[in-house]
Amino acid sequence: MKxxxxxxxxxxxxxxxxxxxxxxxxxxxxxxxxxxxxxxKGTTANIKGIVxxxxxxxxxxxxxxxxxxxxRLNEAAPVIGDTAMETITxxxxxxxxxxGHNPKTPGGVGIGIGEIISIANLDKxxxxxxYIVVIPEAVGYEEAVPIINKFLxxxxxxxxxxxxxxxxxxxxxxxxxxxxxxxxxxxIDKIPFxxxxxxxxxxxxxxxxxxxxxxxxxxxxxxxxGETKYVVPIARSLIGTRSGVxxxxxxxxxxxRVIPAGKLSISCKNSTETISIDSGADKIMQLINxxxxxxxVEGESGxxxxxxxxxxxxxxxxxxxxxxxxxxxxxxxxVDTMIPLKVQGGIAxxxxxxxxxxxxxxxxxxxxxxxxxxxxxxxxxxxxxxxAGVEAVMASLGAMTTPGSELPLAILDLGGGSTDAAIxxxxxxxxxxxxxxxxxxxxxLINSELGLNNRIVAEEIKKYPLAKVENLYQIRxxxxxxxxxxxxxxxxxxxxxxxxxxxxxxxxxKDIPMEKIVNVRRNAKEKVFVGNAIRALKVxxxxxxxxxxxxxxxxxxxxxxxxIPDMILSSFIKYRIxxxxxxxxxxxxxxxxxxxxxVMSYGQGLG
Amino acid sequence: MxxxxxxxxxxxxxxxxxxxxQVTAGMEEEGVLFEIVECRNEESPEAYALQxxxxxxxxxxxxxxGQNLRFNQxxxxxxxxxLSIDNADKGSARIFGSNAARFIKGCSLKx
Numbered sequence: 018m019k020x021x022x023x024x025x026x027x028x029x030x031x032x033x034x035x036x037x038x039x040x041x042x043x044x045x046x047x048x049x050x051x052x053x054x055x056x057x058k059g060t061t062a063n064i065k066g067i068v069x070x071x072x073x074x075x076x077x078x079x080x081x082x083x084x085x086x087x088x089r090l091n092e093a094a095p096v097i098g099d100t101a102m103e104t105i106t107x108x109x110x111x112x113x114x115x116x117g118h119n120p121k122t123p124g125g126v127g128i129g130i131g132e133i134i135s136i137a138n139l140d141k142x143x144x145x146x147x148y149i150v151v152i153p154e155a156v157g158y159e160e161a162v163p164i165i166n167k168f169l170x171x172x173x174x175x176x177x178x179x180x181x182x183x184x185x186x187x188x189x190x191x192x193x194x195x196x197x198x199x200x201x202x203x204x205i206d207k208i209p210f211x212x213x214x215x216x217x218x219x220x221x222x223x224x225x226x227x228x229x230x231x232x233x234x235x236x237x238x239x240x241x242x243g244e245t246k247y248v249v250p251i252a253r254s255l256i257g258t259r260s261g262v263x264x265x266x267x268x269x270x271x272x273x274r275v276i277p278a279g280k281l282s283i284s285c286k287n288s289t290e291t292i293s294i295d296s297g298a299d300k301i302m303q304l305i306n307x308x309x310x311x312x313x314v315e316g317e318s319g320x321x322x323x324x325x326x327x328x329x330x331x332x333x334x335x336x337x338x339x340x341x342x343x344x345x346x347x348x349x350x351x352v353d354t355m356i357p358l359k360v361q362g363g364i365a366x367x368x369x370x371x372x373x374x375x376x377x378x379x380x381x382x383x384x385x386x387x388x389x390x391x392x393x394x395x396x397x398x399x400x401x402x403x404x405a406g407v408e409a410v411m412a413s414l415g416a417m418t419t420p421g422s423e424l425p426l427a428i429l430d431l432g433g434g435s436t437d438a439a440i441x442x443x444x445x446x447x448x449x450x451x452x453x454x455x456x457x458x459x460x461x462l463i464n465s466e467l468g469l470n471n472r473i474v475a476e477e478i479k480k481y482p483l484a485k486v487e488n489l490y491q492i493r494x495x496x497x498x499x500x501x502x503x504x505x506x507x508x509x510x511x512x513x514x515x516x517x518x519x520x521x522x523x524x525x526x527k528d529i530p531m532e533k534i535v536n537v538r539r540n541a542k543e544k545v546f547v548g549n550a551i552r553a554l555k556v557x558x559x560x561x562x563x564x565x566x567x568x569x570x571x572x573x574x575x576x577x578x579x580x581i582p583d584m585i586l587s588s589f590i591k592y593r594i595x596x597x598x599x600x601x602x603x604x605x606x607x608x609x610x611x612x613x614x615x616v617m618s619y620g621q622g623l624g
Numbered sequence: 625m626x627x628x629x630x631x632x633x634x635x636x637x638x639x640x641x642x643x644x645x646q647v648t649a650g651m652e653e654e655g656v657l658f659e660i661v662e663c664r665n666e667e668s669p670e671a672y673a674l675q676x677x678x679x680x681x682x683x684x685x686x687x688x689x690g691q692n693l694r695f696n697q698x699x700x701x702x703x704x705x706x707l708s709i710d711n712a713d714k715g716s717a718r719i720f721g722s723n724a725a726r727f728i729k730g731c732s733l734k735x
Contacts, residue, residue, distance in 0.1 A: 122653055122654060122655065158649070159645075183653060184649075184653060185653070186652060186653045186654075186655060187649055187652055187653050190652065487730070488730075489700070489706070504703075505700065505703055505706075508706055508707065508733060509733070509735065511727065511732060511733055512726070512727075512730055512731045512732035512733065513732045528732070
């Protein structure tokens with residue numbers, strides 16, 4: 018009778034399975050455990066985590082490390098993934114020709130047209146001209162209001178105001194004439210004096226109608242048809258806002274341009290094709306999918322994508338001790354996305370949604386130097402350590418213990434750096450594939466599409482559901498349920514959308530509606546995981562037809578995600594595949610597949 | 625006395641006009657109504673905040689003793705005030721007023 022441990026070192030977790038091989042050659046599974054992987058996967062730093070997990074598992078059945086007869090380590094899949102983003106459009110406001118930041122509390126209502134004048138120069142007003150007065154923060158409303166009222170009394174025709182501080186309502190409530198007032202204009206010193214401007218504020222709950230219409234702007238500023246064409250981007254960027262300002266400057270316009278974002282060179286068996294990233298994700302993926310089998314990918318040097326591809330190759334080279342020139346990118350996933358970027362030339366910190374392409378690349382090599390880990394682990398524990406089993410084979414074996422599954426069985430391992438799939442048929446033949454694009458790409462998409470600039474919060478949003486804090490004692494979860502609290506919540510959570518992770522509520526500090534965050538999260542998971550699940554199964558399916566796969570099990574950490582398995586199952590319905598989270602040995606859920614496979618294959622020469 | 629209008633009552637003792645004006649400016653800019661009540665007894669701003677909230681039909685009130693400000697809801701009479709500043713200056717008083725109004729509106733607070 019032998020006591021066997023199977024150890025699976027993953028990118029994030031190290032999982033362990035302990036079993037007993039009885040004299041009748043049957044395996045009795047005893048227990049399992051998991052812990053965070055210590056150090057980078059494939060290095061001796063992993064040993065600390067391995068020992069921790071082993072001791073934890075053995076402790077559950079009152080056994081000791083020294084009682085093990087053999088420790089079986091998986092041949093870690095030699096795959097590293099990385100991500101990059103390239104923006105492919107940019108918007109520039111030239112000559113401060115518009116203000117479109119949509120402050121929360123503008124003042125007054127209506128439309129006003131006039132020459133832009135500083136409040137300090139109101140004394141120079143001319144009787145037959147209209148004016149829009151500009152008020153910097155240094156002149157607070159208590160000072161500004163008497164000045165405006167005084168000059169209104171003197172006959173100055175003031176039609177609107179642009180204010181730096183958040184005082185639009187305060188000013189509007191006190192001046193003698195009703196006029197539209199736009200406030201919270203950060204860089205007020207950029208506004209050109211002496212030019213003609215139009216300001217519009219819509220009633221509460223509505224959006225502006227004149228400045229969001231090119232003909233409206235043309236009417237107000239007497240534009241020629243040629244000039245009207247130039248204000249189309251201005252009008253478009255003011256759609257849906259409650260307030261806006263358009264200023265007629267000689268060269269003033271909103272310029273939108275495509276940024277040359279670098280090229281990708283994709284090499285296959287006989288040829289290399291180059292494609293520009295600004296062609297968009299669809300064209301890039303079409304090229305990759307048409308090629309079938311990618312030999313290598315290079316990125317144009319000096320671009321983000323070029324940098325990322327070089328970095329991921331260097332990482333692999335240093336991990337495996339191989340030469341940089343021998344490292345190859347085996348797969349790439351491109352996804353179209355929109356990201357909110359501060360627009361250049363903006364006077365009030367405006368952000369516009371720019372087009373971008375997000376890219377995940379995957380590097381694969383022959384092997385990780387697992388022998389070193391095995392040697393040191395053996396020294397440390399005194400137990401015989403052997404490297405057994407290609408990860409895909411072990412995972413498939415483990416997955417087969419899921420009740421209700423039968424061969425041929427496909428497994429989908431949705432990880433952090435890559436999406437892996439394998440299929441095992443009745444003869445025991447295994448076909449496997451590793452694809453770029455997985456958890457890390459999803460986090461990056463969430464981070465950039467919401468403009469968070471905070472990967473930690475983005476990661477939390479990916480993993481956990483959201484709720485809106487409605488008052489100090491209750492939150493409304495995204496599915497509609499309400500949760501009550503005995504003690505009042507912290508005021509910094511009030512009115513905010515929060516992420517409900519296991520231990521706490523994390524406030525999202527940006528003012529984004531909960532529905533929007535949910536959409537971005539689900540969209541990212543759909544584009545990456547569902548898209549890749551289909552891509553992966555197509556590669557390993559007999560004759561590349563997914564309908565030839567009757568069973569698929571989702572394994573790995575991401576299979577525990579609260580919505581991904583449902584999304585994948587829904588999209589597979591049309592292929593009639595039985596697909597769901599694996600349930601390893603009926604007890605582990607989607608975890609522990611590889612570790613279980615390592616124990617199962619002992620003594621059977623399946624390693 | 626309950627006013628018929630949905631106002632935040634501001635009960636004040638030892639008023640600092642400058643600070644009071646900033647608090648009311650903050651509320652006004654957010655579009656929330658308020659009513660100032662000058663008080664005679666020397667009580668804590670917490671106590672006044674609760675009295676103010678009880679008088680208000682939207683059940684929210686501010687208590688001011690000099691430059692010490694408190695904002696509370698009458699439902700929460702057993703816990704500490706929702707907002708609290710001691711020795712407020714012009715800037716923090718303006719934000720205090722804004723936040724009291726934003727609380728009533730259900731918006732997140734300025735930090």
